[in-house]
Amino acid sequence: MPELPEVETVVRSLRRHLPRGGRRARLERAELRFPGMLKFGKQYWPRLDGCEITDVGRAGKYIWIACRSPAGPRGAPATVWRLLLHLGMSGQLTIEPAAAALAAHTHAIFHLAGARQLRFRDPRRFGRIGVVPAAADSGGAANRHAGAMDAGSIPAALSPEEERQLGIPPGGEPLEIGEAEFVKLFRGRQAPIKNALMNQRLLRGLGNIYADESLFRAGIAPRAHDLSAPRLRRLRLAIRQVLEEAIRAGGSSISDYVDSGGKRGWFQFQHRVYGREGQPCPQCGAPIRRITLAGRSAHFCPHCQT
Numbered sequence: 691m692p693e694l695p696e697v698e699t700v701v702r703s704l705r706r707h708l709p710r711g712g713r714r715a716r717l718e719r720a721e722l723r724f725p726g727m728l729k730f731g732k733q734y735w736p737r738l739d740g741c742e743i744t745d746v747g748r749a750g751k752y753i754w755i756a757c758r759s760p761a762g763p764r765g766a767p768a769t770v771w772r773l774l775l776h777l778g779m780s781g782q783l784t785i786e787p788a789a790a791a792l793a794a795h796t797h798a799i800f801h802l803a804g805a806r807q808l809r810f811r812d813p814r815r816f817g818r819i820g821v822v823p824a825a826a827d828s829g830g831a832a833n834r835h836a837g838a839m840d841a842g843s844i845p846a847a848l849s850p851e852e853e854r855q856l857g858i859p860p861g862g863e864p865l866e867i868g869e870a871e872f873v874k875l876f877r878g879r880q881a882p883i884k885n886a887l888m889n890q891r892l893l894r895g896l897g898n899i900y901a902d903e904s905l906f907r908a909g910i911a912p913r914a915h916d917l918s919a920p921r922l923r924r925l926r927l928a929i930r931q932v933l934e935e936a937i938r939a940g941g942s943s944i945s946d947y948v949d950s951g952g953k954r955g956w957f958q959f960q961h962r963v964y965g966r967e968g969q970p971c972p973q974c975g976a977p978i979r980r981i982t983l984a985g986r987s988a989h990f991c992p993h994c995q996t
């Protein structure tokens with residue numbers, strides 16, 4: 691399942707490969723091949739045709755693409771839409787030449803100017819697509835009242851209100867959360883720290899791989915709870931370090947993850963505990979153990995992590 695580094699890698703590669711602004715960024719037609727994938731905003735879907743792509747970003751594990759529709763007939767104002775995509779368990783978003791063979795399980799095709807396509811493929815179908823009108827920047831009502839929202843006025847991130855409406859979990863962003871906020875969020879929790887880290891309402895974007903790897907680097911056992919402030923501070927730094935290294939490596943390709951250029955990630959070769967049950971700990975040589983916590987496997991070194 692793609693976690694924060696994989697989603698961030700897809701966003702960064704989309705930003706590199708999707709021309710934004712200018713003629714070639716035109717989304718000529720949005721083709722939905724498996725309607726069940728579109729979970730919300732069905733009425734807005736046809737409005738994507740003819741849009742100009744103006745930006746790409748991420749909120750938690752959601753990828754958003756801002757699209758500006760041209761002014762309508764009879765003076766209808768231009769509107770900015772956010773196309774939201776969630777990769778689910780096995781989703782892939784790739785940019786390909788229009789002439790490239792269509793892979794099985796391609797559920798949506800965004801036909802781009804310049805004979806290219808942004809394709810959404812998802813064999814396991816846990817992915818999601820949605821379309822919503824973009825909310826204006828702070829002072830929303832006033833801006834919306836102005837009618838045609840200029841692409842330049844789209845905030846770089848989703849507003850908390852937009853996120854709430856979209857059902858995106860409200861958790862902190864692990865790459866941005868400050869030390870005091872992080873400690874406050876996890877201090878005194880009685881649940882195993884591994885479970886708390888994967889709770890998307892607390893922190894969003896960490897799944898099994900990066901929770902295990904971060905706990906190893908911080909020297910904290912997955913079952914540990916009620917952690918002291920110094921240990922939590924160490925954990926926050928370990929999380930940032932692991933995520934940043936993973937993003938630099940292009941994410942982890944465990945099953946079928948690829949970025950938008952079809953490239954696999956390399957971070958799986960740098961995993962120190964995840965998926966390494968029985969193999970020697972890179973720090974002390976003791977065999978890595980695997981246990982089950984809340985129905986998910988947790989990998990750790992019983993010697994280095996307490």
Ligand SMILES: [Zn+2]
Pocket residue numbers: 971972973974975976991992993994995
């Ligand atoms: Zn060890």
